[in-house]
Ligand SMILES: O=P(O)(O)OC[C@H]1O[C@H](OP(=O)(O)OP(=O)(O)O)[C@H](O)[C@@H]1O
């Protein structure tokens with residue numbers, strides 16, 4: 804059977820590089836909150852599922868975990884600009900510190916919608932923890948709520964990336980590293 808690695812042109816971050824950075828982010832979060840004001844981590848499905856799972860297992864606080872679903876890319880590489888929000892929160896975030904956990908921030912559309920949503924639900928602060936940030940593609944500037952902080956893993960160059968939760972047309976999320984697909988794999 805051909806290896807999945809043969810679909811990838813370039814690996815941008817290896818499994819070990821990601822793992823070290825995730826540990827650092829978790830330490831930062833653990834140091835910024837106390838057990839009394841422990842945050843709710845809200846993963847943005849589907850892309851954040853692996854990052855969230857690795858992040859929470861390295862946080863030294865009794866955190867709550869929940870999910871929302873937002874989708875704006877469908878089967879392509881361009882944002883529709885209007886994230887479709889589905890799958891609502893189970894946890895009541897009123898008066899709580901929330902950390903939105905994302906695999907990647909690209910145009911900023913998804914985050915700005917979700918931050919507004921969490922603010923409307925009464926979160927006392929909204930932070931963002933994103934493995935990747937692609938600032939060159941930003942269209943919408945997102946504003947954190949209250950004392951919210953932006954925890955960022957790596958700055959991503961202007962490529963459409965896959966792996967570690969990120970997909971092209973729902974494939975490649977299972978790669979343990981982040982890379983760029985070979986052009987022929989977009990067809
Ligand atoms: O900053 P933006 O331009 O909004 O892009 C970032 C969002 O796009 C991707 O999700 P997608 O909509 O592809 O859904 P998915 O998580 O199910 O893959 C990614 O997981 C982020 O949630």
Ligand code: HPA
Pocket residue numbers: 876907908909962963964965969970971
């Ligand atoms: O580069 C990307 N890869 C996968 N999903 C994405 N959603 C926004 N940007 C990306």
Ligand SMILES: [Mg+2]
Pocket residue numbers: 847848849850851873874
């Ligand atoms: Mg997503």
